[in-house]
Amino acid sequence: MTTPLLEVRHLSRSYGRVRAVDDLSFAMARGQITGFVGPNGAGKTTTMRIAATLDIPDGGDVLVDGVSVLVEPRKVRQRIGYMSDQFHPYANLDVLQYLDFFARAHGLRGRRRQQTVRTVASFCGLTGFADRPATGLSKGMGQRLHLAKTLLHDPQLLILDEPAAGLDPRARIEFRALLKELAAAGKTILISSHILPELGETCDSVVVLEKGKRVVAGTIAEIQRSVQHQQAVQLRLLGEVEAAEKFLATQPDVGEVAVDGDRVRFTYAGGDEEMAALLARAIGAGLRITEFGRIEADLEDIFLQTTKGNLQ
């Protein structure tokens, strides 16, 4: 059995009376993209900063590749790339000089440094901007430069705090593509974002936090199953919506029924066999059904269902 690349163990951190992180535990397997989701003040950034060795927990520990952030922070730093939610590049440096500086700071020397800088710049689509001032880049290109800097020392784990915040739709799509390429290259990524549909498309698993506590964690499919005790089903009909509503109200395992134009949505507690029988009965009752299917909960639904919107 392989050890997880990131293991958060009973992590706690308080700022005065505010408990930012409260007995938080979760693990991330290698090569996984995990979304870190929660309302503002849920403790996402605090957890990420602790994992990045930039903060210290009051209790618990974080292990990166089996190395404790408390005991051997320098070894941890070699294994992680942390992209904070702030990016303020140096004045009077162009893009290549900026990357070259960080490559030097990571101990890269000679040809290897030059090669790495070019490779990373090319990967992040910065080649055409190499001689532009780092402070003169657009928000989207700035985030690419920020990511490029994070990749220079080839870290195993990337911790990205709100990387897509403030990006326009095109930049977001391009950035998402970059993340997918990184995951394909074997990087493990922990990413926090408020843009949930994007996380849903990018992530293998999510950890939902609220008031510093883990609300739910796992793959999106697992969470969908765990939060949807009663599945939601949707019908689309040619007319006869009221008849369909009356019909469903008399059927076993059918819960709440709601009408929305030519659609009828209802909760259903039965299994697949029962659902097939229900469809057959509906057709037998003369309902002209054009669509029939489950409504899968997306990340936004999961988020709304699992969190209460409590802020601290």
Next chain:
Amino acid sequence: MTAEAAPVVAAPIPDRLDLLTRLSDRLNPILVREVQQAVKGRVFVLTVLGALFVNVIIALVVASNYKGGATGGRGAFDAGLATLAPLLLFIVPMQAYQSMQSELRGGMIEQLLMSELRPLRIVAGKLGAAMVQFVLYLSVLSPLLATSYLLRGVDLPTIAVCLSCALVFCVAATSFAIAAALQGMLPAMRPIAWLGMAFGLGSASLGMVGYIGSGQCLRDVGWLLRSSEFGMVTSAVLCGAIAGTALMALVAQAYLAHTFENRSTGFRVFLLLAPPLSFAWVYTFVQASHRDDVVPVATFLLSLLGIVFGIFMVSEQQKLSPRVRAHVPRNAALAACSSIFLPGRDRGMACWIAYFVLLAGLALVLWPATGRGFLNMPQSFARVSTLTLAYAAIYLTLGKWLRGRLPETVVFNHGARFLMPLLVVVGCLLPLLFDVLVIGGVDNWHFGHLLNPFWTIDRAVRDSGAAIRGLVWTLGGGCLLVQLPAMVRGLLEVTAAAAARRAQAATVAPASAVEG
């Protein structure tokens, strides 16, 4: 991506890099980046142009007034050095300050700390950049300085001493500026740090310009070069500047290090190195005829240094942080020996006592080597020194007790450091207020003024003050005795951490043996 590849990226990387690139690999990355930024910045361009302009003006003025003679170049040299002073004492440190501030504001410093750069290397890089800027500014003014030599009146040793001092002062001022910039990590300290730095550097620059411009600088250097005290004075200036730079670098490093990382050991090592190095300087550079005066002064100054460091050491958090605990030496004896160097106010008190034991021991051993001898030192000096120490012990104990009442966060460490001098003020003021409001006037010293160190020492030093002396010494000694259990607790925490590390290593070793 629509933009085409920039030529610099498109060009192939040569198999063998040029010498300059290979050399730059050996340099501190911060130094490389700071110089890259500085020479591209507007400030550098403007100051260089300004210095060149002043150069030309000075050259024209000197040429128009030149009448030959043996001192024709003095004016030109004074003017050139006076132009260099604000560049080195104000502009270069200010740039280091701005650079550090912008790194703090943008969270860039965290990104740097995530790399392989350690705090001390970051500070060293910035000091190195200051030295490079010194060379650049010097090269701008070098034609003028060379002309002043050729016009006579200034010899090469004078130029060498002046420029060496300029370099040392520039680096010291830059380290001060970096340390001041890092105070900005605490928002409340930001304006104070800015004002302190601007005032300090501004007045130092103006003072230096006046000193050089008046011609006094060259006269003093000329005297120094002919004097038998050349070694003593130059080594004192150099050692003082190096010690100041090292201390400022430690301050900067402490601010850059994480709150829970070990910020204390560097300072404690610095403190405990100060007495042996100071006495070594005295016995190496100070002539025997001066030692009777220099040794007591050095001892007294070292005592004051110990008291200032004591305030910082006894106001730390009590316990070892998880990170420090994880790096305590495993060997029990080594751990016990390292205890006084590790963070924590109990261990800080022990370190403070160790410092004064070391200082007194060195003084006892080395003082007889002076003409007068330790035992023959003035009685009043001995009384003032020991009473000052007793008061230091009393107030540090009170301060430590006060720190213990405050929450165990870093902010309250700073809070306690401000409160401790206030304790002395309160100890002085309250009895005076009592006298004024209740007795009707401040007539004479009484035991209510015992916590007023200034007045009490003044009374106790006299021959008639034996009872007061005894009381103060007893109180001071009593305070140290009261601290004994806490100091033992501090030691035990370290040995326990060492034992935990040994136990952890013992459990890991068999596990790896099984895997092997």
